[in-house]
Amino acid sequence: TSQTRAADPQTKQAEALDLYRRTRDRTRDLCADLRTEDMVVQSMEDASPTKWHLAHTTWFFEQFILREHMPGYESPDDRFAFLFNSYYVQAGPRHTRSNRGLITRPGVAEVMSFREHVDASMERLLEQGDPAVAELAVLGCHHEMQHQELLVTDLLHALSFNPLLPAIRAPEPMPVAAEHQMGWTDHEGGIREIGHAGEGFSYDCEEPRHEVLLRPFRLATRPVTNRDWIAFIEDGGYESAPLWLSDGWATVEREGWDAPLYWWRDGEEWWTFTPRGPQPVNLDAPVAHVSYYEADAFARWAGKRLPTEAEWEVAARDLPIEGNFMDDGQLRPLPGQGRHQMYGDVWEWTQSPFTPYPGFRPPEGAIGEYNGKFMCSQFVLRGGACTTPLEQMRPSYRNFFYPHQRWQTTGLRLAEDG
Amino acid sequence: TSQTRAADPQTKQAEALDLYRRTRDRTRDLCADLRTEDMVVQSMEDASPTKWHLAHTTWFFEQFILREHMPGYESPDDRFAFLFNSYYVQAGPRHTRSNRGLITRPGVAEVMSFREHVDASMERLLEQGDPAVAELAVLGCHHEMQHQELLVTDLLHALSFNPLLPAIRAPEPMPVAAEHQMGWTDHEGGIREIGHAGEGFSYDCEEPRHEVLLRPFRLATRPVTNRDWIAFIEDGGYESAPLWLSDGWATVEREGWDAPLYWWRDGEEWWTFTPRGPQPVNLDAPVAHVSYYEADAFARWAGKRLPTEAEWEVAARDLPIEGNFMDDGQLRPLPGQGRHQMYGDVWEWTQSPFTPYPGFRPPEGAIGEYNGKFMCSQFVLRGGACTTPLEQMRPSYRNFFYPHQRWQTTGLRLAEDG
Amino acid sequence: TSQTRAADPQTKQAEALDLYRRTRDRTRDLCADLRTEDMVVQSMEDASPTKWHLAHTTWFFEQFILREHMPGYESPDDRFAFLFNSYYVQAGPRHTRSNRGLITRPGVAEVMSFREHVDASMERLLEQGDPAVAELAVLGCHHEMQHQELLVTDLLHALSFNPLLPAIRAPEPMPVAAEHQMGWTDHEGGIREIGHAGEGFSYDCEEPRHEVLLRPFRLATRPVTNRDWIAFIEDGGYESAPLWLSDGWATVEREGWDAPLYWWRDGEEWWTFTPRGPQPVNLDAPVAHVSYYEADAFARWAGKRLPTEAEWEVAARDLPIEGNFMDDGQLRPLPGQGRHQMYGDVWEWTQSPFTPYPGFRPPEGAIGEYNGKFMCSQFVLRGGACTTPLEQMRPSYRNFFYPHQRWQTTGLRLAEDG
Amino acid sequence: TSQTRAADPQTKQAEALDLYRRTRDRTRDLCADLRTEDMVVQSMEDASPTKWHLAHTTWFFEQFILREHMPGYESPDDRFAFLFNSYYVQAGPRHTRSNRGLITRPGVAEVMSFREHVDASMERLLEQGDPAVAELAVLGCHHEMQHQELLVTDLLHALSFNPLLPAIRAPEPMPVAAEHQMGWTDHEGGIREIGHAGEGFSYDCEEPRHEVLLRPFRLATRPVTNRDWIAFIEDGGYESAPLWLSDGWATVEREGWDAPLYWWRDGEEWWTFTPRGPQPVNLDAPVAHVSYYEADAFARWAGKRLPTEAEWEVAARDLPIEGNFMDDGQLRPLPGQGRHQMYGDVWEWTQSPFTPYPGFRPPEGAIGEYNGKFMCSQFVLRGGACTTPLEQMRPSYRNFFYPHQRWQTTGLRLAEDG
């Protein structure tokens, strides 16, 4: 749920409308180069078809705003609520999450019409200036931004099963960079505050802001790079059980992992599959598509550890939020230049399980079941990636995935005790 | 492999060209009402996307005819041979049969261009009058007719996962018919011949024509109807273990079967999902979408048995090949009027495992591995269905599926000892 | 069900009692060297613990003879009927066939007491001379003989998971033999009779005796040997997809098969695990522990085929039933000396699916569901093995297993058209 | 790894010897009523056979003490190191953890001899007074105490598959108790220390002792009882998705959970299966055999939460360690009388994932991989159960299991913010 506090109603309304337009446009732009066929398929239960993302994000506005706050609103098809509602607990085995890729109708054109229908209604409603509507619209936009990232990473996963390895965006040469040594920043311990507070949007799980007790620690000045990762591979990292968590090693053996997802060797060279098609691995870009298990094993191999989410947040919150985001259109991690590459490029695994902050209380109602029910067996990631809309990022943002998952743009940064 | 014997070369060539045009047109007509989205998806490993059927049948002509017999032929894309070759034993886990539904590119439009490209070349080549080419073209057309049936039944299966239950063809009222009593025909025993011989196309597995020893038997004058099947259900057929083969009962329990595939109850009425959308079950039409296990249990419940394939062939071969086929466009079994409904409406399970005829020897080369490698654990079906092109049918035709499969248009006819 | 015809009642009674004693003694002897621990475990769903075989064969006598025909009979524990009844369709997931290995009580001692209790009652009852009892007792003994073979092969399978590879019987040197060339016998075609008829015990599935139409054929004079099989391996048999049935190749790939079950290489030498412990593969003994898929692929590689069960029976029925059986105590196939090694050493896969003979009608009642419900997707084997009691063998005996199974003592003999 | 600090060497040696004898005797006593058959079986991958526990705990002393510190020590069988070493990363699929229940030899008698052989050697070695040996022996005893609890709970799980529901110990009437209202204790917030320090044994994961920041909180004065749990069931707790974590609800649906493990209804009465056989559920005893998912859902239903492990430890550490432990021989949770029942009866799920304490560094060497590799996706439990040896308990003890597991004696206590 959202908390967009303060600001006068007029400004809030204008900002919401502006955010709404930018967000909806960005989604449309993401699909500009896609074919109808691309938008239908689902490659695994964790992923969803592009068409579903397009419809589900639209359903969110219809369900929680238009049906509630716009008298006389009519849906183009009431059955969409059934088809595109991720929260609905479905009855039978034939219509489950894993079958999203079998729903060929409504087709892409009908879903696009649905989007236009809802957009027209939302514009009209937002202009009426109800602050509750503005606040919900901002929530809907942040929800859609989350799905924008998933839209890209889910589609990349699906395309990776095509032997032709088609690109989402036209290929483009990767900038070359000099090797960049890893340095360390020192951070004091003590009682600090983390979590979201004050104005601006945040999700329920970022609250309440609360005190944490930190011990002195050090953070690397850049994420782990592909060059680093190749050293790990060449040192037998994927074959050495003592480096791994017990569950991680079982996964390595069962899945036959020997490199990050989407990597393969061509002679002496490592290649990878990206939204811009197959490319040689860029040695000085941050490694991506590694699981928590791999990140943890790498850190142990390096004699370091992963940071906690509190350490990350305390270290990051005074840095400017800038870096390689979805808005840059690269959609691949790049060799770093910015401030420690804390933001952008890759989501950074922390050692922190995704748990409720002290005093956490999920909000009432359907929107309220948003994050709390996932607080089990997942780990927090921080900082955003090249597939993340910049606007979505803030120091307190908590992303989370299961430790075996690696189809997201996930990397890591090393830490150690101070 | 094929045997189209005798007939002078000129006639053969003309017939082949005619068959080629009719077959290719029929495939195109089948897709006329489909959307691009429908043509991409795959609902299970046994099924394939429409787009794959369109491309694979075309690849067959390219691979075995154009590349071999047309000097200078150039494929629009050599990689299609890799993507649409069902016989290719694939290397890695990412590009397997179960992932056909993830191949979004080439798209439908490119596949249609591929079809046109091959059609133009085939027309030119067929006009040159090489009898070997004509014979291969006939084989390719029969291969495509098999895939026409699969195209419809595979798509029906995929659409059945859509809660909206969209129709492949526009709905149309079902003809009403009076209840039709089941009679019996008597057949003598003795040494008889079955299998294909003489002119006309057939597959390798229909040969050699050979003698079989039959005992006197009786065949029902019509297939088992939905009315019959409801009596079986209401008598507890799906709950009575002693009626079932051991493997069949395990399947009933594991899958929770309690009616044919695509059936559900709405109050007092049974409904089913067909290529023309959801419809009340037509009581006097032959039951379809039952597995061998179900057909066998029904026969035991009725105190009868399934016929052998030899009995079926001997009884059917002097009947005219007429009935409700794909060409009629109904795509649903209808109450019967014809000669015992031996042909058309539903494929009829026999009690005969699909095994080689005595003296069977698979032909040399890639085309030759056509049927022999499937001669294990499948059962023969006879007679063709409302989803079968009429032209494909002949008395010796052997269709075959695994005993648990029921997404094809499969029903049964009762038999007993004479 | 059984048919022991003719013979005067007195003789029948005496023969039944004698058979009963010999059979029950043989079971006890089989367990003489086993430890209590050996007798509890179950290594897969297809197999059962020794203890279960001991109790289940005893329950059979109690259930179908003592409870029916001995007034006042009292079971030591009525719950045994529930625990040791393979036909009982069980209610919940916790007490299923795959959990037989978790039933630790009653223990081995109690099961042995149960056996003694039933033996004493059976002796008394058999002495009363009721011919129906005698006939049922013969059936129970044949049932127990089947379980004697399973007892040995199931236990071998379980012991194979122990890295120490313990032996069921004390090791003993394997007789050395000269290489034995494979010759061929010629057989005429025509109408012949197969199946059981006349006196002597048989199972329901061996009847009715009926005419079959054979074409001239040739049979090899010995089974395929380990030496032959190694040639197949070395020629790449396990890596060549075109040799295999489609289902067979999928199994080879999924299971990683590259040799018969229980084989491994030690340097240049092949070893195998037998009831007499680990041993070097005896080159001139018949190959054992191969599946139907492997047998079929071997035959294709050799340019031959497997015989039909009718061919086998016609060729075997005038040969003396002699060879290497369980009674010899070897429990391993030996290089052959006898008459073509048709009987004993290894069960020989035929190309015949296990189907009902024409006119087959399962007997009434619980004993009657004996074989009919397994007539689907299995293949017939003929001839008996070194793990089969000699007394169980007759020319019409039909053994059957699924084509992927290979924990039985299964081999093959080649055939070709005459 | 262990830290038994201070105390003069002589005392340490005497204490270690005494602990050794008591621990080894307790294991033997646990098996006194078992049959050989009981000791062989394994009911799931998470569990191990009794025989394996007996041998593995003995192997631990042999491997880490006798082989290292006793010159000339000879093992009765060097292959035991391979069979009973849980840490060994095994090569092939045939000899894996899930096959422990197939290792029938060495048998129970040989394992008992192995125990005696090691005991005799350990006694002699301990008398020599090497403090390093004494310290390792204490570690080995604590290791064995952990396995004593598993021995009982693993065997209970295996016996639960036997329809006869045999008892581990002779049944004995359950004490009746008056209903006991749940009260609350208040605890202040602030910086507190948790973790182990100073003298006495502990595992590596209990260290380092470190500061935590607590907020005021309240703890229930007793665990949740069976009476409470029945109210949850009757209020539809198992059918209400919003009460559950997302992973928890998926488990409820997949497994069909509707009550704690081992519960079933008999008319109006709930029954459960215990080490003393089937018994009516004792309404005022703490609920046991619930998973983390269930504990978490119950707390949400009750409007409370689970405590953190830090809260639990701070609240418990000044209470006497007394309660219903394995030493009492009840082996079932009892209605409470003691000090809030913090210790004994049931392990209490906390909301804390099992993660490394700040500054945690696993010890060097094989013993060192003890706990660290499990620090992923598991939750901490505190307080010990009726199946836990009292001697094993201390305020800092961290037990841990996966959130879906419930075959241990696991219950819960409610907490709320102060």
Ligand SMILES: [Fe+3]
């Ligand atoms: Fe969403």
Ligand SMILES: [Fe+3]
């Ligand atoms: Fe094909």
Ligand SMILES: [Fe+3]
């Ligand atoms: Fe049996």
Ligand SMILES: [Fe+3]
């Ligand atoms: Fe251990």
